[in-house]
Amino acid sequence: MKRLLPAIMDCHFEAFNPTGFFGSIVTALSCFDHTARRHPMHPLLFDVLIIGSGASGLSLALRLADRCRVAVVSKVALSEGSTIYAQGGISAVLDAQDSIESHIQDTLTAGAGLCDPEIVRLVVERGKSSIDWLRQRGVPFTEVETDQGTSQLHLTREGGHTHRRVVHAADATGRAVETSLERHARAHPNIELFEHHNTIDLITTRKLGGRSQRVLGAYVLDTDRQRVVTFGARLVALATGGASKVYLYTSNPDVCTGDGIAMAWRAGARVANMEFIQFHPTCLFHPEARSFLISEAVRGEGGRLLLPDGSQFLHRFDPRAELAPRDIVARAIDYEMKRLGVDCVYLDISHMPPEFVRGHFPTIHAHCLALNIDITRSPIPVVPAAHYTCGGILTDRDACTDIPGLYAIGEVAGTGLHGANRMASNSLLECLVFAEQAARHMLATLPDTPPPGELPPWDESRVTDSDEEVVVAHNWDEVRRFMWDYVGIVRTNKRLERALRRVELLKQEISDYYGHFRVTSDLLELRNLVIVAELIIRSGLARHESRGLHFTLDYPTPDDTHPPRNTILTPPDFLPHKT
């Protein structure tokens, strides 16, 4: 903001007039001169700009592209994001013994009173059609032969689900989904893909000095060419995934730095329920293994959690033991690790037949074997790690945010589906359903939405190359460490306040740095991480109870004196004026 506003105000602030502004627009995007569009000083213009290329971004692009021109930008290679690492699967009611009502009830139970029941129903009812849509695009889900000699989808079971309802492609479901969607997106003539493009900030009418609010596009750092490109679009969707990189230990890939949440916040959108961070109970604990998850399906298929002395312990925390929801399992592990002062616990599936283990978990088996752990013979060392951002940018059932023209889908969004805790395998389903919802709404809206018109180019006239990269590297480490130590699985007010003081200092330091030096990917991510950290801490401080994933020693039980409440934060500059 500090960097952006002076430049924009120089050229546009006084002249800004919404009618005149849209009056000077290019009216037909498809007629736009491609040579001009390629020049860095000219904005690249599209009907829809999608920021992010995981399950949510690519399925939105594919649902739109027969009817309009779409740009998809991704921070690194197209397939890199949480989607490709998803192992377990996608929940859908397909078994004759199962029912929509049962899936709804399981989701509501996991969400601890904070799910939006209408959204839960919307998502659960679309389970089968979403799986069909993926199968039509060639996703090779695992099948089994029935007694009648026909084949049907194999369904596995995960924590919190009372039925087998998780559709999967062996133990690499996300890879199967992402690569199939990627193949279709690359082949579609109306989808233009921009890999290695790191979005810096959204462009909105308010940021250009207008009174009304509408999104117009985004400034994006082309990291290969090290130059900032302006994208203009009638509509913009954030599909940037979660924010778990804000923690020292995480199952998420490096791209998950909460950029979409921070960008939307800076642009004036509200966020919801950011205190609910899901810690996956079982990440591989090995000095050479970086962020490798041991799927919950291992517990679903009979895996047992053991202390270093070989004893089982989960039954002491929950009667469902190994099949308890992941927050309970993660807290139990955290408790036992702290009590015993040990570095990890163990997940054991070696009592199952070796061919069963290799057949169900080929990826986990191969990955562990490469580290000299044969999971058919010995237990797997595991620890909890930050895994999923349940809250996010507040959206409605059409994926619309507070900012007209701006949508949010996938893990970046706070739709109301997960409430205080996400049930396993509901998140990929959420990506697919809200991509469909957003596409429908966008296609209905596009005919009445003018293109963005002239946009000011990114201005670098007042910044230089950094001579102190160490500041960025140091602050990256600092924020992730204090978030782990003070804002982790078990919280207290004192720790949250300590974290808040540090975040405030860091925010100031990063803002100064950002105002003086040319942007780099590390700096952009750090600037976003620190905002996300602040949102998590402030949301945690606002909740005076323990509920779902938010557990605090100061208020160890749910507050039953009021109906459960969502934590909704509004950016300070956008608070309604007091009269």
Ligand SMILES: Cc1cc2nc3c(=O)[nH]c(=O)nc-3n(C[C@H](O)[C@H](O)[C@H](O)COP(=O)(O)OP(=O)(O)OC[C@H]3O[C@@H](n4cnc5c(N)ncnc54)[C@H](O)[C@@H]3O)c2cc1C
């Ligand atoms: C190890 C692991 C296992 C999981 N297993 C399951 C499972 O079995 N079932 C399930 O339902 N869920 C699972 N999840 C969760 C699920 O995978 C994610 O919630 C889901 O894939 C998120 O998809 P998405 O499209 O929202 O984001 P992602 O797939 O994370 O994609 C984010 C995209 O945004 C881009 N991006 C981010 N910032 C920027 C920026 N500034 N500019 C440009 N591009 C940007 C990234 O490059 C990437 O393309 C798992 C997650 C992990 C990490």
